[in-house]
Every structure is written in structure tokens, then in C-alpha cells.
Amino acid sequence: MAKETKNTLRDSVYSALKAMIVTGQIPPGSRVTENDIAVRLNVSRTPVREAFNRLERDGLVTGRPRQGYVVTEFDINMFREAFEIRELLDGHATELAAAAATEKDKARLRAMLAECERLATIPDRTTREKFQELEVGIDLHRVIAQISGNAMLHGMLCGILDKCQHYVWTELLWLDEWKIARDEHAEIVDAICAGDASRAGTLARAHVRGSRDNVLRLLQAKSDYQNFLARAS
Amino acid sequence: MAKETKNTLRDSVYSALKAMIVTGQIPPGSRVTENDIAVRLNVSRTPVREAFNRLERDGLVTGRPRQGYVVTEFDINMFREAFEIRELLDGHATELAAAAATEKDKARLRAMLAECERLATIPDRTTREKFQELEVGIDLHRVIAQISGNAMLHGMLCGILDKCQHYVWTELLWLDEWKIARDEHAEIVDAICAGDASRAGTLARAHVRGSRDNVLRLLQAKSDYQNFLARAS
């Protein structure tokens, strides 16, 4: 994941807070106060405030005047919305990337695929390694968007991926294998390397829909389970 | 334009600053200091800082540590990028809206069309009235995105529209008539009212491309003219 911490405290706090939220250390729905974070990171409230402001703009927290901040809870509906947009953006970015990719870009994409494959085939791998595989898999999409050459598209796609990242992670880590996703990634990269924009775009859109369905199925199962528990009590 | 000023100073400052930038009162490329704005709006630097932070996140200003803020200059390339994304989002939003619009929504869209028509046919109208026509025309797209039911899509589209608004305005205000845009808007609304999602989407995408070409032509002409001046001197 691209660490872009400038030298200012505000940016450090922003990165730190974002990481805590995205990785679920601060769970969705929990209330966070400026003071908590300020004390925890040993800085004053000012940089924390600014970090919160930016996170609110990112949609990762929501804050109401004089009532503090709450880590945004992502319900199934928001997830659907996000992936609907992601299908559009990712599909288009992949089309553009297929037309724009240089040899260096293609090598980079292939290297990421190889890294995924390596991480996937480690015997008795740890959670950390599964986590890394997911991370590289998501990063692949970021890099494709970057290759597309449309900086604004890249920025917006990164924003959406950040928002969904925690959910994708917490849900998908339950599975042991993502062979389908790996194969799909490989196909997309192939199409990009072949310069087949139309095919790359189609594959990318299908891939996003597939990921969405995967996570939705798990979210639904969890929801059903909780309903079952509630009814049983 | 939707005024969403909460009761906090920060939000007022944000709205005020955004309005000043979007309308070009603070021209692109100009440097703005926190103190200027603080004095101008008679508040302390704190809320101004936070407003700047949010504007930076919106992409309306760019700030580098200890060097202040600069109103983002939108070059032709960024404009192309923005409209490329807008075509995707607006097209999709319009498709969704055609499927989701209630009778009340349809009435609202038709009322906006009528308002455009009224403003366009005022004899000897002032710049203010031309300005209003453009504003309602852009708002139409915001409302369509809202009707789509995808809140995230709506938010992202509004962000892009804000970023482009100043450029669209300053360029298009040179023209006296936008009959083509008005006709296209009417067709789109018709398709939405008829529930024809596919046609509505296609029309919307074509409309965005048309608007883009209009503005690009003017931007290009201006650029050519400045090159001509530079070479003549």
C-alpha cells in the first residue's frame, strides 16, 4: 500500500488513523473522540481534528457537530453502491490501460501477478501472508488505474477501494483460497498486455461483479446467522 | 445550487470559499492565504484552515506545507479527464434514474426544464439570467443522479461538477444560446419519464460529450489566441 506520509504531523495522524480504520483496529460503528487519538498518538488535538476532517471527506468517518465522530458503518446497500461505481471506473480504467500500457507497465503488472501466485502457494502460510496476497491483488487494480493515465480516475478508484478495503478483508480472510480471483487477474493482465482494450474492460467488469458477489454472499450469511441467533434467544 | 451550510463557522467558511472559487471571484492559479480569508470573513484562522483542508480534498485548491494554498488551475487535460469520468457516471446515473423515477421525480425534472426554457426566452436577458439558466441546467444532472438512488454516485458526480463548474461557466457565458443543450436535456428527461433506461443513458453520454466538445473548442480557441499574441510580441 502506498505510504504517502508527508513530514507534517497532520499527515502522519491521517495515515495512522486511516490504517487503524481500514484494518479494523477501530471497528466500524465505534465512537472515536479527538482526545483519545490525540493522547494515543501523543499530539495535540489540532492535527487530529484535521485528520478527522479529511477522513470525513473520504467517507471513512461521519461526524456531527459537538457529538464526535463515528467510524462509518458500511451496510450491504452501501457496499452495493460502491461496487456498482467500481465496476464502471475499474472497467473503464482497464480499457484505457490496455491502450496505454508501456512495456515497463506490463512487466510491473506481471511481477505483481507472480507475487500473488508466490504468496498463494506458500505451504501452511500465515494470516499475514494471506493478507499480503489480498493486498497485492487490490493494489493491482490501483496500478492499472494509474497506467490508464487518467489521474482523476485513479484517485477516485483509490478512494472507493479504501472505503471497501476493510470489508473485503474481514470477509475474504475467512476463505483460504482465491484461485478464481487470481485467474481473473491473470486474464485481465493478459488482455492488457495484448492491447485488447475491449476484452480487458469486459473481464474487469465481470471480475468486479464476481468480487462483489463473493463478499455479498459472506455478508448475507453473517447477517442470516445473526438473525438466527437473535430469534433463538 | 444546494446550500448546505450547517450551523458551524467551518461550514459557512467552506461554503463561502467554495462559492468564491467556483464562481471565479478568486481566479484559478491565484495564491490564497489563511489570514486573507480569515480577515475577510472576520473569523479566526482555525475554521478557515479546516475549510481549506476540505477544499484540498475536493481538488479545488492545492496546498503545500508552509507554502500556502493555490486555487487549482484546470488545464485542458484535467478537463478531459473530468469529462471522461463524468460521461461514465452521468450515463450510468441517468440509466438508473430512468428505472427508478417516481411521478414526483418526473414532475420535478419537467419543472426544471420549464424553468430553463423560461430563463432562455426572456427578451434582453441579463448575465444573471444567463447564469441562472446554466445553473439550473447543471442542477438537472445533480437531481438525476439523486433520483438514481445511488447516494455515492450522486456525491461523486456533484464533486466533479463542482470542479468543472467555474470553467464551464466562464467559457459558456460567452455564448448567448444553448439551444442544443436544452434540447438534449429535454430528450433525456423524456427518456427518463418513458422509463427507457438504455435510451436515457445513451443520450446522457452523448450530451456529456457534446458539452465537453463545446467547452474544449472555446478553451482551444483561447489558447490559440494567446499563442498568437505571444508570437506577435
Add this chain to the structure above:
DNA sequence: ACACTCAAAATTGTATACAAAATAGCATGC
């Protein structure tokens, strides 16, 4: 036991003071 009031605690909103860094302008040396 329940509801209502009021006060205290917690928390953000705003202002301001001070520190750190960058820029600009001036003076000095070559």
C-alpha cells in the same frame, strides 16, 4: 418506582499564542 430538573462532565468549536519553515529582499563581497 418513575419522571423531571438541574448541574456537572465530556466533547467539540473557535480563538489565539508561539514555533518552525520558507520566501524575499537587502547588504556585502568578489
Add this chain to the structure above:
DNA sequence: GCATGCTATTTTGTATACAATTTTGAGTGT
């Protein structure tokens, strides 16, 4: 005359003090 280095100014970065508001909880009256 030009470059270089230093200082003075400007401007943001951070901390902190205080104000405003919301929440919480205890205490009292019915």
C-alpha cells in the same frame, strides 16, 4: 554588475486556553 549569504517577514504547523453545546447522571418530588 552579479552572486551569495544573512536576516526579516510572511505564512503555515502545532499547542493550548476558553466557549458553547450536548450528554449523562444524580437527586428530588410525586
